[in-house]
Amino acid sequence: xxxxxxxxxxxxxxxxxxxxxxxxxxxxxxxxxxxxxxxxxxxxxxxxxxxxxxxxxxxxxxxxxxxxxxxxxxxxxxxxxxxxxxxxxxxxxxxxxxxxxxxxxxxxxxxxxxxxxxxxxxxxxxxxxxxxxxxxxxxxxxxxxxxxxxxxxxxxxxxxxxxxxxxxxxxxxxxxxxxxxxxxxxxxxxxxxxxxxxxxxxxxxxxxxxxxxxxxxxxxxxxxxxxxxxxxxxxxxxxxxxxxxxxxxxxxxxxxxxxxxxxxxxxxxxxxxxxxxxxxxxxxxxxxxxxxxxxxxxxxxxxxxxxxxxxxxxxxxxxxxxxxxxxxxxxxxxxxxxxxxxxxxxxxxxxxxxxxxxxxxxxxxxxxxxxxxxxxxxxxxxxxxxxxxxxxxxxxxxxxxxxxxxxxxxxxxxxxxxxxxxxxxxxxxxxxxxxxxxxxxxxxxxxxxxxxxxxxxxxx
Ligand code: AMP
Numbered sequence: 001x002x003x004x005x006x007x008x009x010x011x012x013x014x015x016x017x018x019x020x021x022x023x024x025x026x027x028x029x030x031x032x033x034x035x036x037x038x039x040x041x042x043x044x045x046x047x048x049x050x051x052x053x054x055x056x057x058x059x060x061x062x063x064x065x066x067x068x069x070x071x072x073x074x075x076x077x078x079x080x081x082x083x084x085x086x087x088x089x090x091x092x093x094x095x096x097x098x099x100x101x102x103x104x105x106x107x108x109x110x111x112x113x114x115x116x117x118x119x120x121x122x123x124x125x126x127x128x129x130x131x132x133x134x135x136x137x138x139x140x141x142x143x144x145x146x147x148x149x150x151x152x153x154x155x156x157x158x159x160x161x162x163x164x165x166x167x168x169x170x171x172x173x174x175x176x177x178x179x180x181x182x183x184x185x186x187x188x189x190x191x192x193x194x195x196x197x198x199x200x201x202x203x204x205x206x207x208x209x210x211x212x213x214x215x216x217x218x219x220x221x222x223x224x225x226x227x228x229x230x231x232x233x234x235x236x237x238x239x240x241x242x243x244x245x246x247x248x249x250x251x252x253x254x255x256x257x258x259x260x261x262x263x264x265x266x267x268x269x270x271x272x273x274x275x276x277x278x279x280x281x282x283x284x285x286x287x288x289x290x291x292x293x294x295x296x297x298x299x300x301x302x303x304x305x306x307x308x309x310x311x312x313x314x315x316x317x318x319x320x321x322x323x324x325x326x327x328x329x330x331x332x333x334x335x336x337x338x339x340x341x342x343x344x345x346x347x348x349x350x351x352x353x354x355x356x357x358x359x360x361x362x363x364x365x366x367x368x369x370x371x372x373x374x375x376x377x378x379x380x381x382x383x384x385x386x387x388x389x390x391x392x393x394x395x396x397x398x399x400x401x402x403x404x405x406x407x408x409x410x411x412x413x414x415x416x417x418x419x420x421x422x423x424x425x426x427x428x429x430x431x432x433x434x435x436x437x438x439x440x441x442x443x444x445x446x447x448x449x450x451x452x453x454x455x456x457x458x459x460x
Pocket of ligand 1: 052
């Protein structure tokens with residue numbers, strides 16, 4: 001097995017790695033570090049939690065150290081682009097640690113905090129800048145930063161960048177970079193849009209990837225309960241009281257939803273904090289700090305805010321709302337399976353979220369265990385309900401059957417079943433059938449992708 005000592009990394013870097021307590025390189029590190037040291041462009045498929053920060057940072061620091069030069073005013077030698085403030089800060093912290101005592105200046109720049117301090121730091125020039133795309137462009141527009149001297153570019157969590165609508169800023173950034181550079185591009189998933197974006201950044205890249213996403217999903221003990229939306233809060237409270245979790249991360253689909261969960265938990269004497277895009281940077285940092293220190297056991301987050309949460313030892317991940325993009329589910333539950341650990345995920349699935357669960361099962365190939373509702377809860381409706389579009393009330397899928405039989409659409413098929421498959425029965429999608437059926441036959445793709453697009457635009 002490869003050890004860190006086998007890599008051609010400068011000795012002081014190996015020392016920092018040992019101080020960080022790393023003994024064995026993770027799979028992505030085994031693949032990417034030698035390629036990075038050769039100066040190759042890399043297209044990496046890996047999620048957070050796989051050790052990819054060190055995979056791209058260590059060879060880059062080696063390069064910066066071996067070709068030492070003082071960065072000019074308003075210049076950076078290495079640029080790392082990250083989708084969220086939390087992730088940008090986390091990468092900058094890790095890189096500061098890996099390069100400690102090597103005379104390197106690492107800084108981060110993101111929105112939500114005053115820009116002037118960032119301008120002052122950049123005025124002197126920095127070795128490594130970790131930035132979110134929006135703030136980066138602000139700094140460039142204000143002539144406080146030039147990308148002309150970037151030697152190494154890293155684009156991290158590209159799929160999240162696209163989800164957050166950073167495609168336009170990224171396209172603006174590409175032409176500002178020098179042609180001769182090393183580029184490293186990481187994404188947890190690689191749909192066509194992402195590989196097209198990668199083409200713009202990379203030259204003859206070598207592709208590296210770690211085990212498919214389902215591997216993480218397999219390490220997590222996944223549970224699901226079908227429930228009425230209005231009962232979720234009560235079940236969450238009961239679950240917390242029963243499990244008494246050490247480090248529980250609760251995901252909601254909206255910022256408002258996250259605040260509501262915290263408020264309702266507070267009302268029953270359970271202390272928690274929310275972290276999402278409407279919280280100020282100090283509020284986010286306080287919530288995260290309290291969670292890390294164990295001052296609070298429960299953190300309620302939206303997907304975007306959760307991206308940069310690097311907390312080891314998360315014992316439980318709760319999907320208070322199911323994510324409408326299945327890859328997001330894998331990111332979420334992966335929070336509890338970091339560095340080979342295992343954990344519990346528990347999804348509360350309302351009738352209009354069953355389709356999202358089916359999408360998840362299709363992606364991961366893992367069927368979560370169904371936990372029956374405890375006594376005292378009403379069973380949720382079992383009929384098929386259209387997938388939720390956040391911000392709207394759930395709708396019944398197709399018209400209610402009338403006495404004369406199911407209503408028909410203009411093609412003479414049952415409404416909501418464009419294929420007009422015979423024997424549709426009652427159209428049930430209850431616990432018995434959901435979670436195991438893969439994609440439903442009656443979904444017309446264009447409807448599905450339209451709803452997905454709508455949902456992605458939703459408040460997150
Ligand atoms: P990342 O995927 O870069 O966010 O890293 C996930 C976590 O794994 C971080 O807490 C790192 O400090 C830790 N880590 C990274 N590489 C190693 C390694 N080779 N051995 C042990 N822990 C590691």
